[in-house]
Amino acid sequence: MIGGVFIYNHKGEVLISRVYRDDIGRNAVDAFRVNVIHARQQSRFPVVNIARTSFFYTKRSNIWLCAVAKQNINAAMVFEFLTKMIDIMQSYFGKISEENVKNNFVLIYELLDEILDFGYPQNSDTGVLKSFITQQGVRPVTREEQTVITSAVTGQIGWRREGIKYRRNELFLDVIESVNLLMSQQGQVLSTHVAGRVVMKSYLSGMPECKFGINDKITVENRTKNQTDTSTNGSTNPSSTTATTTTTKTAIAIDDCQFHQCVKLSKFESEHAISFIPPDGEFELMRYRTTKDISLPFRVIPLVREIGRTKMEVKVVVKSNFKPTLIGQKIEIRIPIPPNTCDVQLLCMKGKAKHKSSDNAIVWKMKRMGGMKESQLSAEIELTPNDKKKWNRPPISMSFEVPFAPSGFKVRYLKVFEHKLNYSDSETIKWVRYIGKSGLYETRS
């Protein structure tokens, strides 16, 4: 029941306007511009109500996207739709920018027409959309293509069409985790969690059924239970306890996870099995979150000393806390310093450190750092006397990339079953890669 969708540039000029319903007047476009884009208000609620018309908006790099509604609709749905729309546009022409939107007017208009019918969101799977909304010129559509499109659009499985063929059946799994940390200055972990994603690139023929196994605590425990049950009754207690201890070491507790629409949720609910027919190409199979037993790849130990009113000493130690054989990359530590800094003297053991006066921060970069290492930066900061107010030390933030999953997440297996075509699980080539990235990784100083 979305009444219309508008896209504006940063100045508030309308790039795209599409109205689906009569109850949205043509002046709604201007109402939003005047009241939101031109109003110099810093932060506003993401839903604005102007003259009984509600505007749901979001902003992506200078472009405003706005959905309009009058009816009483599900607010989360509208935002979910807007993000979906952004995803689709990105997959068609890359970054959302004024230039790209202008170059793709027709495409966007066509897309809007397809994904919203009378304001009701429709199937918005990029794979399917791409099969029949193309920007290729006049290419006569052959009969075969026609049937492919038809089966893609009208099929029961919205995300995969029939008759895909690859010479080599191959799949790639990326486990991408972002670690979030908030640590107090005493080194106490205030809150930490890992938000992980499993991205799969599948190049498989036919309609393969996949089964995906991870070292999730519940599945592993279920299995050990079965194992101990099936093993002969003669096996005494000690053996079963060893079994459980070894598994709990490798298993992780997943707080919560969500799946791509292809995963059969009912099966997950009942058997805790992740089985699905994957879309072709790249897609995000699952997302998960863990909060327990996270191995923090880096530790930042700040030491800030204020010497009088015009001088300050900052010492920051970074310790890497993972196997020495692994190497962390793209390490950047951002140490905020007071705005009234006039001079900074820096000394660091490794990498490069710079004082960025525009950001009021010292930025310390290291290209790579091995495991179980330690590095230190010390800075002497001279301040101009300023008695206006006390500086309230913002947290030190850090970013990095490491080649393992900090949550301990492990892919145990991914099996492919394709009954009609003649290839077996063992013929499929499978690749896994683990990437740990920093999310919001902050240490209060």
Place this chain on the structure above:
Amino acid sequence: MSVNDRSLTTSASMNMQGFGNSSAGSNQSDEQVEPASTLSIFSLDMKKHEDIKQMLDSNKENLKLDAMRRVIGMIAKGKDAGDLFPAVVKNIVSKNMEIKKLVYVYLMRYAEEQQDLALLSIATFQRGLKDPNQLIRASALRVLSSIRVPTIVSIMMLAIRESANDMSPYVRKTAANAIAKLYALDPELKDELIVIITKLLADKTILVNGSAVQAFEHVCPDRIDLIHKNYRRLCNLLVDIDEWGQLTVLHMLTRYARTQFVDPNKTYEDDKKSFYDDNETEKNANDDEESLDKKTYIMDSDHRLLLRCTKPLLQSRNSAVVMTVAQLYYYVAPRSEIHIVAKSLIRLLRSHREIQTIVLKSITSMADKHKEIFGPFLKSFYVHSNDSSHVKYYKLEILTILANASNISTILREFHTYVLSPDKEFGAQAIHAIGRCASTIPEVTEACLNGLVGLMSKKDETIVAESVVVIKKLLQINPSQYGDIIKHIVRKVDKVTVPTARASILWLIGEYSDRISKFAPDVLRKMAKIFPDEETIVKNQILNLAAKLYVMNSKQTNLLVQYVFNLAKYDTNYDIRDKTRLLRALLFQADKCPALSKNAKKILLAPKPAPLLESIIRHHDQYTLGTLSYVIGQAATGYKDLPDFPPEPSDSSVRNVEIIPVSTSQHDSSRNPKKGTTPGGKKNTGIDENFFSDEEEDAEDASTEGPDDEEEENEEDEEEEEEEESDEDDEEQSIENKNKTNEYEQLDARSPTIVENQPQNSESSEEEEESEEDESESEESTDEDEQV
């Protein structure tokens, strides 16, 4: 070369061609030119359209396509392209799908304005509706129903009725979508449409269900009786419907449950309460009564079905679906089960800022009612420095709601860091939140007050001001114990400069002057000196202070009070002048109004009710959670409250279906071939439930299920391998992972033999690995044999 580049260059070259070609095209288009071109005013504009028109009339397809793209581009920008109508519409017969589609887009926008001409295109759609290709049938129906021309209502009605019986589920889905459009065009057709909706609701394919329910919600939401027969099927199929359809169905089911089932908490209530109170060691004495109550309530099996079928959706990737399920549980589930939604809602806090805001707002309301469910996730609500201001406020609010005696110390420590955050307004809100915690949790009142007093020595004015205001309110709630704090605050009066804070301090002095009888007159003396420079709000309180002191201690303060009143008499603000006149009459001119003067003390020092420290954020609980009305805090068009549970449940037999729908099982097996082999038992229940609710069945006859069993074994094997390999893993990594950064490793190839054979530069030798993998596979199996 990217798509955009290509389209740009082609359009540029097209333009050139367009001009060159125009002579050829113009012959055909002569008749069409006159009606449209007269409309445009700007000559430049006219020229431009002229050129497009010629391109449209040409017989080259790529020219036509380019022209159509430019026309649509104009529409997208909001420019008027209405005068091209005749030239565009005749292209509807084009064989090219791309052109056809763009013409459809154009038609939807302009048909309403040029109804007569639009009628010319109807025949094409009617032909399209009979096309053997289901996609063409569907799109013809979709466009036809989007043309808002009242004269074709009957044609639309006919088309929808026919398409609702179409073989292709996709066409039926489109028909369901079209119903809402036709209803908007002509509400008179309601009864006829309901017949079609009834038919579509009973459709057996998931593709249709979502749209059918949508049409139902739009046209006849009050005809809940249409749902009865379909209720169980919709519940069971819910997980398989597409995500947008799920949303509509969930909304409808929430409403359905609220009208058909009884409140699961009603008879349960007291019992539940005692359950949660257990933690606080308060067991109710009347246990027996409650257990009786508990027995009287048994949840309807259909009610249970709904809860069970919606639970898996909490794992959906669509955050709106998760939100809606949470909302369903909030309104329909018994109190003891609501907690399962918490985890999923917490997860949504990781998504985009806008959704985060909506979710937090909903959590605020849910936490207010069911504190215990979010208790374990306290840390998720800690504020991060890059949160938007709304997100911060909601988090603060939730933390305040969740505060209790056991977690208050961590929360207060957290609040303390917020107070010092650079966002001043947020700091003030945090102080306010501390005040609220102090007033609700008696154990920490003292600690909070001390903390707040400590904050008063900060340099930041807003912090000091807010602390004073909050302290004032806290003291008012319980003034007897805190004489020291009052004295401490009084000493601050010179340093505090923010008007509201000064006013608060002065009010405190006046109110509790009996406790600080030595200080009070001196403060008044100081204030009298600077009276003219103060803000109105402070002046007001100086007057109050003067009057109260005079009542308490007239001898010492008589002259001072007179002086202040005289100053106030000539103040620029009329409120101050009026107030002075009133107070003067009350205190000094007893003869004028004796009745009042006698009671001056009672009037001025009447006991004041303590203020309630209220939330800074307005709740909109009166609206249904998660809807637009709830978010914006006012009823949007078409808002209806969720009905309350009826006192008596409806007859559950209305939901019984006599015949087992065969096609659903077929469909399921087509999606899931393995399931098809399992025997479907329990036919006598008359529901197709057993196909979908795997949990029970699997538990029952796990041993009889061939394929699944096999798999389990396989997995176990894998498991063993894994364990076996785990120690070798390290070894392997030490060889292979020297300087390892982010590279793929092969999933299955892990056995030590591989590692030895493998050359170090693993990326270049993919082909080799492929062959080796088979080896490794066999290697592994032999290994495992040995182990067993």
